[in-house]
Amino acid sequence: MTQTVTPAGRPTGEEELQVLDAYWRAANYLSVGQIYLRANPLLHEPLRPEHVKPRLLGHWGTSPGLNFCYAHLNRVITARDQDMIYIMGPGHGGPAAVANAWLEGTYSEIYPHVSQDTAGMARLFRQFSYPGGIPSHVAPETPGSIHEGGELGYALTHAYGAAFDNPDLVVACIVGDGEAETGPLAASWHSNKFLDPVSDGAVLPILHLNGYKIASATVLARIPEHELISLLEGYGHRPYLVGGDDPAKMHRAMAAALDAAFDDIEGIQAAARTGGTTTDRPRWPMIVLRTPKGWTGPREVDGVPVEGTWRSHQVPLPGVRDDPAHLEQLAGWLRSYRPEELFDPGGRPVAELRALAPQGDRRMSANPHANGGVLLRELILPDFRDFGIEVERPGTTSTSPTRALGAYLREVVRANPHNFRIMGPDETASNRLDAVFEVTDRVLRARLLDTDEHLAPAGRVMEVLSEHLCEGWLEGYLLTGRHGLFNSYEAFVHIVDSMFNQHAKWLKVTRHLPWRRPIASLNYLLSSHVWRQDHNGFTHQDPGFLDVVMNKKPEIVRVYLPPDANTLLSVGDHCLRSRDYINVVVAGKQPALNWLPMPEAVLHCTRGIGIWEWASTDGGADPDVVLACAGDVPTLETLAAADLLRQYFPELRVRVINVVDLMRLQPDTEHPHGLTDPEFDALFTTDRPVIFAFHGYPYLIHRLAYRRNNHANLHVRGYQEEGTTTTPFDMVMLNNLDRFHLVMDVIDRVPGLGGRVAHVRQRMADSRVAHRAYTREHGEDSPEIRDWVWPHH
Incomplete structure (x- = not known):
């Protein structure tokens, strides 16, 4: 049944809707300009082939929908003084993210040479997907981003990771319908079963159905609407539907849907935080947004439909430099946004648009949560030596190394109840870290049974049988300024090889961006390793993750192979203190001989x-x-x-x-x-x-x-x-x-x-x-x- 959308008593005035539309048109104009232009940014002279880039790279199809969401979220931020960040799941939504950061002024603050004027706009356009410039996706260079847009599937799990232990934050997550076909994203809808309305923030998924991926239709855009709603309600969401292609009607509907959704979020959190029940899982809102792919772009090119089809996915007008008809069509497309109404003669956004954008840290492109090192607090760590094993003579007594580490982690959890979490696919106890359950539980906001052990609506341990979710939650958690540990069976950490790759690339780039502050390292503990899979056998025997790790930039990755319990304690403490690394620690869980007394273990690990x-x-x-x-x-x-x-x-x-x-x-x-x-x-x-x-x-x-x-x-x-x-x-x-x-x-x-x-x-x-x-x-x-x-x- 289609969800009725109501504006919750706050009707949006026509004047405000007109400003919203103008802001959207400005972002669309800037997005098209980034894909095509290297000169003449405001069309102050007739458009000529030399004003166009020789290589046209970029993705238009998803950009107008992303700009539409961004403009409306800005209205919500300003109206409600809402702390909010965005995650753009559609992989190559870079034009939209960069356009909005420039409109808000953040881009020019971070990169002063890309100023808010005609010259700065020209630089903004020229640098996009250009040698020596910036990537075509939502990259580390993009202010406000914590999500690398180069790979699909992880937007929603990153969004929830950012929301955990961030009670005042709302993470708006735009999920593309192509991305929604991936396995990680399909599992990510279950993240709402791990969200605590008391101590966590909220995630607002916006499922953006524009109908197509690169060259084919998308599944969720083609199934019957009642089936789609049933699916999303089955995941535990309350979907609000917005769809169409008439901008005036769409603005009105989107504003109403967002007001209703944010009223729901405020109501859920208020009930939970003022003595109401916290055991029942709330039905969190979400938006289903249907728009044409390539909305407001060329309807036809060379007699072939483009808007609303897969042909708008990348560059709708590919022959602009060589085909006068395409060049004329590009000029008409750009002028359809009426740039003279949006930018003053000097190229600055007009006052009405600047007024719509939030101010200071409330701008999504400037929100401190999207630059997590700014908010990072040091962990309070116990002295790991206190958990050491007495070793009178080498190799004569045995200890489970990870069990010793578990006792240390128990005190880390106890001392850091709001900024440290342990993620793992149902293996925390199996990997002998179960001492942590003396001070915390596994979190699950679903039906609990009397026979459950260490399972509760709140906890510091997050277990779900999806390595993708564990990795994504932890990445989002780290990128917004917290600390954590991902423990896994060694053989199956390969499942997140590509996620590891993307995070390593993110860290590599951010190290060269002075405005990006260092974040806590991504720490892997790989146990149940290749040599002690006594009962699982060949399927569970693979140490190859180390080979994947060693391919990455040396300033980013670290691999540790502690031989016993005391060396593991020393390595573990070091990893939790480190910044901007990916630390991979391989350690056994079975009883193993103790080789070094603690002082010698510390010295050995230091060397x-x-x-x-x-x-x-x-x-x-x-x-x-x-x-x-x-x-x-x-x-x-x-x-x-x-x-x-x-x-x-x-x-x-x-x-x-x-x-x-x-x-x-x-x-x-x-x-x-x-x-x-x-x-x-x-x-x-x-x-x-x-x-x-x-x-x-x-x-x-x-x-x-x-x-x-x-x-x-x-x-x-x-x-x-x-x-x-x-x-x-x-x-x-x-x-x-x-x-x-x-x-x-x-x-x-x-x-x-x-x-x-x-x-x-x-x-x-x-x-x-x-x-x-x-x-x-x-x-x-x-x-x-x-x-x-x-x-x-």
């Missing part, structure tokens, strides 16, 4: 890489072989191999090196954390064999070290895409990462070990066979493996 002298037999001299390791299981196997080498070749000089910070392996010219060549050579030598046991795919280590002097002697063992449901030790044997194979690698690469090598090598190979047979018969690893500890040498 990022180091010789473990207590495990080495080189006596401070040049070694015969270097055993290097990165990751908890590779460290265990390396230390066990070092123990075997002591037994069979006591005269062999072995140096054991552990790597916590993977970036240390790169040259210092490639990464800020990289070792200089002399530092690397001092550790790994220039001519001795190096056997490197690595958590992930072996070639990644070669990638990082291929320029080093001793790369020819580097032999890496890691994951070889061999896996199944099996025991932990059988898993490392399947990939030749086990201690026996590492000893065989040493034998094969170190000359001069004498006549014993054949016997020892055979014994190592036989041990592999014997231990595999034991697992097949008993269904578990042998006590020799399972109970191994570092001996007291």
